[in-house]
Amino acid sequence: MNARTAPNIFVREGDGISTLVVEGDWTAMSIAGLSGHVLSPSNLSFSSDFGNLGRIDSAGALAILTLAPNAAFTADLPANLADLFALVGSAMADRDVPPIKTPPFHVRLGQKVYRAVQEIGASARFLGQLEVALMKSLAHPKRMRLIALASSIQKAGFDALPLIAIMTFFIGAVVALIGSDLLKTLGASELVVELVGISVLREFGVLIPAILLAGRSASTFAAQIGAMRMNQETQAMKVMGIDLFDALVVPRVLALLVIMPLLAIVAMLAGLAGGLVVSWGILDVSPTYFAERLSAAVDIRHFWVGMAKVPVLAIVIALAGCRHGLSVRGDVEDLGGRVTVAVVQALFAIILLDAAFAILFNVLEI
Template identity: 75%
Template sequence: MEGLPENLARLFELVDAATQGEDASEAARHPLHVRLGKVVYRAGQSIKTSARFLGKLEVSLVRSIANPSRIRPVALASSIQKAGLESLPLIAIMTFFIGAVVALIGSDLLEQLGAAELVVELVGISVLREFGVLIPAILLAGRSTSTFAAQIGAMRMNQETEAMQVMGIDLFDALVLPRFLSLLITMPLLSVIAMIAGLAGGLVASWGIMGVSPILFIERLESAVEIRHFWVGIAKVPVLAAAIAITGCRHGLAVKGDVEQLGSRVTVAVVQALFAIIFLDAAFAVLFNVFGI
């Protein structure tokens, strides 16, 4: 405070002391039960908002089924291309290498147990039940969730959504439903291609490392790996796709017009989508195990 008049120096000292006192007494002014209560309240508000969002989406979906002309084909086609089809090469490459890695690691372990021929079953079951579905879901959670939240959030910031409401356009019909349907349509396709790529990666690795010919790999895959593993994986796809789309669109509509909040909402949307995918996949695994599927 050198060079300042005495009255200003004294003022700065008082402000500095008050600020330090505020920081030091933060925990005292907000005890543990108060902070815990705030967390529970925010969680309750989030659940309430999610329930309201799901209700509106359900109404929009039922109305569109009853009257298909409400579906916007241009918006749906654009969302299918951007949210799904553009992710296809990356998903195929990633699952190819994951299938190869599973075969490489599994071959080493199975050779030690004298059961190297079971590598085909290991690759087939793991890819069909888990990796063929989980990898596309994780990639779409990072790509599509952020895209949906950013696009809708930017429209909220620019007050485009308010203009649409003034013109009598339903936001769920125009913004949410096309994105929701696009993932329901594209994710099964992406999962099937991911499964094929993962099996191809396992085939190449088994052929190069263990000398298992492609014909033998395919024959053993057909005879030893039941088709139910494929349907188990596909059964999870609609639920995961819905979780991804709902999370992104919900956080996009929650933006209030602040650039900082837009970035925060996009980040939270991606994190919540990833958490939902892992949680739902684990829940499905437990459920299928209980019923012996």
């Protein structure tokens, strides 16, 4: 390491020309204790000599400009030093930094649309790769990693079971409570059974587990795979010839495809139980009458309409988590951003697909 040299600055006069000479290191450490008077060359036209300048930082530039205010205006100043002196000089003069120009609205809108199209394209490519990997796994079951599949089922499904049951129980209770007040005013309080049954079987029994899994599983998948990329475990797997889709993506997708129907059924039962409790307590509807009216008035097709959404929502949740996990570049900030984007995209896709299913089933009169 180069030894530090003491900073020195003086004006050299010769042949009617004043030259500002700056020597040594001008850093925050080397200029400690430096003192001197303001140097003012005798000529308005003068040159500078930085040939023996060592290291310099912003603190050193500040010291030079304090001792020789005209240093930044010499014509023969090196470009890098001129930029440094201009930056420090602006701070000394307390000049406002020019505001960053915000692009026009149509430019910002176009940028957002372009990024959205890129995201859709990336998701479509990832979905295609996932389909190929799933077909290979189904054609060759030995490729499946059963331990990883069982672990994903445990973490993504069974650990979320109590929370999903509690949530849908109270949602069913709220639907029955609000519906009973409205139906009482219409003189049709017995229709609360149909209200609870249809809303839970078609919507809430599927939507609530999907939303909770988007928050739990999509973020978990993105964080787990992203952490592996940060630790370069995925690169090591590639070197060993391990397919990342077979090892990381397929087990998580299959886990949600296996466990989400069970979670949806539990959610439906819990939602109906919540509606039953409220109907029994407020409308004095006995459990026997509730069950009989439910089986007679609510067609089984509502159950199958709800269950038809389950595989699509499961794939969307796993797709968002795994894709953004594999997109982590290697720093913590990017990992946190990818986890957030995975959850947001999964939630957005769930609501959008649920609305699309509702329109489709309405058109088909199912």
